[in-house]
Amino acid sequence: MEMAVKKIQPLNARQRREAAKQNLREEILAVSRGIIAAEGYAALTMRKLAERIGYSPASLYMHFRSREEIAQEVSRDGYVNLLAELNAASTPHRNDPAARLRAMAGAYISFGLKNPQTYALIFMEDPAYLKAAYAEQREDDPGTQAYMLLVDLASGLIAAGMKPSKVGKPARAVTAIEFAEAIWAALHGVVSLKLTCPVFPTSPAEVLTDVIVETLLVGLNASVKKAPR
Amino acid sequence: MEMAVKKIQPLNARQRREAAKQNLREEILAVSRGIIAAEGYAALTMRKLAERIGYSPASLYMHFRSREEIAQEVSRDGYVNLLAELNAASTPHRNDPAARLRAMAGAYISFGLKNPQTYALIFMEDPAYLKAAYAEQREDDPGTQAYMLLVDLASGLIAAGMKPSKVGKPARAVTAIEFAEAIWAALHGVVSLKLTCPVFPTSPAEVLTDVIVETLLVGLNASVKKAPR
DNA sequence: GTCTATAATTTGATAGAC
DNA sequence: GTCTATCAAATTATAGAC
Numbered sequence: 001m002e003m004a005v006k007k008i009q010p011l012n013a014r015q016r017r018e019a020a021k022q023n024l025r026e027e028i029l030a031v032s033r034g035i036i037a038a039e040g041y042a043a044l045t046m047r048k049l050a051e052r053i054g055y056s057p058a059s060l061y062m063h064f065r066s067r068e069e070i071a072q073e074v075s076r077d078g079y080v081n082l083l084a085e086l087n088a089a090s091t092p093h094r095n096d097p098a099a100r101l102r103a104m105a106g107a108y109i110s111f112g113l114k115n116p117q118t119y120a121l122i123f124m125e126d127p128a129y130l131k132a133a134y135a136e137q138r139e140d141d142p143g144t145q146a147y148m149l150l151v152d153l154a155s156g157l158i159a160a161g162m163k164p165s166k167v168g169k170p171a172r173a174v175t176a177i178e179f180a181e182a183i184w185a186a187l188h189g190v191v192s193l194k195l196t197c198p199v200f201p202t203s204p205a206e207v208l209t210d211v212i213v214e215t216l217l218v219g220l221n222a223s224v225k226k227a228p229r
Numbered sequence: 230m231e232m233a234v235k236k237i238q239p240l241n242a243r244q245r246r247e248a249a250k251q252n253l254r255e256e257i258l259a260v261s262r263g264i265i266a267a268e269g270y271a272a273l274t275m276r277k278l279a280e281r282i283g284y285s286p287a288s289l290y291m292h293f294r295s296r297e298e299i300a301q302e303v304s305r306d307g308y309v310n311l312l313a314e315l316n317a318a319s320t321p322h323r324n325d326p327a328a329r330l331r332a333m334a335g336a337y338i339s340f341g342l343k344n345p346q347t348y349a350l351i352f353m354e355d356p357a358y359l360k361a362a363y364a365e366q367r368e369d370d371p372g373t374q375a376y377m378l379l380v381d382l383a384s385g386l387i388a389a390g391m392k393p394s395k396v397g398k399p400a401r402a403v404t405a406i407e408f409a410e411a412i413w414a415a416l417h418g419v420v421s422l423k424l425t426c427p428v429f430p431t432s433p434a435e436v437l438t439d440v441i442v443e444t445l446l447v448g449l450n451a452s453v454k455k456a457p458r
Numbered sequence: 459g460t461c462t463a464t465a466a467t468t469t470g471a472t473a474g475a476c
Numbered sequence: 477g478t479c480t481a482t483c484a485a486a487t488t489a490t491a492g493a494c
Contacts, residue, residue, distance in 0.1 A: 024459095046488065056461055061489070124353065124425055147429065165443035167436060174440050181430035182419075182440035189418020190411075196353055200376065201410035207396060211403050211411035212445075214394035219448030253477095275470060285479055287472075296470070 025063045027053055032070050033077060033118075040117045041071060041125055071121065078118040079142035085111050086149050097156040098217055104153055105187055105213050109205050112191030124192055147180075154180035162220035186212050254292045256282055261299050262306060262347075269346045270300060270354055300350065307347040308371035314340050315378050326385040327446055333382060334416055334442050338434050341420030353421055376409075383409035391449035415441050 031052045035044045046067060050057040064070050089107035093100035112119040122143075138144065155176040157163075164174045164182070174182075190208045193201055201208060260281045264273045275296060279286040293299050318336035322329035341348040351372075367373065384405040386392075393403045393411070403411075419437045422430055430437060 045486085047486095055459095057488085058462085058490075059460055062459065067488070124421070126425070164440050165447050167439035167443055178432045178436055178440055181432050182437045182444075185418040185422050185430060185437050186415035186441055187418065188422050189414040189416065192353070192421050193414050193417050196355070201414060203407045203410050207407055208411045208414050210396035211393050211407055212415055214396055215411075215448040216441075216444050217448070218394050218451050219444040219446070222447050222451050274468085276468090284477095286470085287480085288478055290471070291477060 024053075024055075028060065028063055028070065029073055029077070032074050036071075036074055036121055037115065037117050041121045044070070071125075074118075075122050076142060078115070078122045079146060081115070081118075082108075082111050082122075083142045083146045083149070086146055090149060090153065097153070097160045097162060098220075100153055101157065101183070101217070102213060104150075105183075105209055106206075108187045109191050109209050113194065113205060116195050119191060120195060123188060124195070150180040150184055151176050154183065157220060161224040162217075163223045164216075165219065165223075183216075253282075253284075257289065257292055257299065258302055258306070261303050265300075265303055265350055266344065266346050270350045273299070300354075303347075304351050305371060307344065307351050308375060310344070310347075311337075311340050311351075312371045312375045312378070315375055319378060319382070326382070326389045326391060327449075329382055329385065330412070330446070331442060333379075334412070334438055335435075337416045338420050338438050342423065342434055345424050348420060349424060352417060353424070379409040379413055380405050383412065386449060390453040391446075392452045393445075394448065394452075412445075 028049065031049060032044055035048065035052070044067065046057045046060055049070075050060055064073075085107045086104055089103040090100055093103055158176055158179065164179050166173055167178075187209065190205050190212070194205045257278065260278060261273055264277065264281070273296065275286045275289055278299075279289055293302075314336045315333055318332040319329055322332050387405055387408065393408050395402055416438065419434050419441070423434045
């Protein structure tokens with residue numbers, strides 16, 4: 001009985017301190033996400049950030065070493081959301097690689113267009129501050145997981161006989177990693193061009209994506225017909 | 230006789246002033262190109278620029294309204310070079326659309342990888358200062374010409390029966406502009422990803438380009454076989 | 459832990475002497 | 477046209493009081 005009560009009791013002083021510190025850290029991140037999403041990474045200044053959370057600029061440095069460390073965390077958070085959308089698009093089409101490609105491609109450009117500033121932070125910002133994040137290459141890193149999901153998509157296409165054209169001389173088969181990276185690059189091109197160029201391309205991102213994906217699929221299907229059955 | 234001598238005579242005061250002013254303007258641009266090419270647009274500060282040309286910062290404002298105006302000129306210059314390389318790649322393959330696509334794609338990513346900072350200035354920088362340039366849409370603008378060259382490439386492919394897969398619902402044929410922009414976006418994705426991401430993609434840009442271009446070509450060729458002859 | 463105050467720097471752009 | 481000197485405005489980050 002006593003023990004049960006004890007477990008429900010409020011946190012002790014030390015725990016409360018820890019919780020408060022954790023909460024403030026989370027609030028800093030939440031506000032940072034908001035600023036970046038609305039105005040971009042360049043607009044994330046320590047002064048503005050401090051003002052919005054109701055603390056002084058100096059206090060921020062109790063929770064983060066630097067502005068870049070905040071950017072790293074926000075970036076990681078963006079990867080989490082991207083991964084979630086890619087997973088949601090991928091899951092219903094486990095047994096249909098072509099449909100899976102269409103769905104994931106749509107989810108990718110949709111994410112980029114709906115979260116332009118976050119997308120820019122992750123993929124289009126000067127990458128110096130991301131090196132640390134990439135250097136880890138931990139398996140639970142959401143960016144790594146999104147990457148692996150793309151590789152899995154490419155593997156599925158290849159396994160179904162939908163192989164990209166051979167490349168190089170002498171000609172050799174394309175690996176799943178190369179295939180995945182090629183797909184990623186093409187999609188990234190659509191999103192990033194839309195985000196940076198004010199007038200070009202004139203066509204909607206969805207149309208450009210369709211042109212690329214559907215024409216690639218025709219090319220891939222050509223290899224299916226030739227494959228032994 | 231007098232007249233002939235007159236024509237050879239040194240410039241008068243006014244002409245010399247004009248020439249000197251023009252020369253200084255060109256020197257400012259040349260040094261700016263160098264700084265941007267070596268260190269990127271962010272490193273182009275008026276102080277550094279003034280120091281390198283041996284004038285004071287204030288003097289720069291006699292020749293350019295602002296830093297952005299310099300960026301516009303350098304950007305235009307980059308377009309001139311890009312256009313030249315695209316033209317050189319295109320010309321030998323006027324009668325072979327597929328070979329022309331391969332050559333132009335190679336020239337495009339080669340330009341981007343060899344001139345990363347200039348490429349970033351043109352296509353990846355915050356585009357506010359480019360709006361003026363784009364707004365003109367003059368026919369002699371090198372950027373517009375490069376764009377039109379791509380559209381011509383797409384037109385050539387389509388005319389040869391190499392049509393991209395239909396898109397939308399109800400399905401409709403892809404226009405040359407959409408096709409050109411899709412190709413451009415995919416190539417831009419390869420270059421820009423290589424320039425901003427330190428570790429991904431792991432595959433060389435040339436391989437990614439090959440995967441995209443060659444697989445697209447298979448898809449395009451599929452439409453040729455179906456075409457009436 | 460949080461604050462005030464400020465250091466230290468860098469920037470684009472300008473005023474006025476010459 | 478060019479210079480010196482400086483403005484005005486940002487920025488990140490820190491020192492020291494409380």
